[in-house]
Amino acid sequence: MLFHLDFHVEYGADWNQKDFFAIWAREAEAALGAKKAGVVVDLWKAAGERRVIAILDVDGPDTLDEIAFTLPIMVEMGQFVDIKVTALRRYEDFAGTVTKLLES
Incomplete structure (x- = not known):
């Protein structure tokens, strides 16, 4: 099943950019491993x-x-991450449904 995830990431006022990038680097490593x-x-x-x-x-x-709940960025700073999730359907499948409904 396909899902579209849209992550918006903030960070606390007491954080510095280096701390933020360290977490994001760990997240990038995990994300690229999941892609592989x-x-x-x-x-x-x-x-x-x-x-x-x-x-x-x-x-x-x-x-x-x-x-989603075990991603490094969520474990380390989940209160600053908003994820919007959309379940996706292949367009070819949708087109087949439309054609079938049109014929009935």
Whole structure:
């Protein structure tokens, strides 16, 4: 099952940029490992923003929750991370449904 995840990352006023980047480096290592393993279909960093967009291919919402809540960035600073999740459907499947509904 495909999911679109949109991460918006902030950090506390008492943090410095080096601390923030250290956590983000650990997250990047985990994310790129998940991409190599095939769980992450692809990743993008929004230019000029503390925002990352990911497409994940997992068994379902339970697996997605397990992954999302154990990401390094969530474990270390989850109170500063907002994730918007959208379940995705392949457009080809949708087009087939539309064609089938049109014929009935």
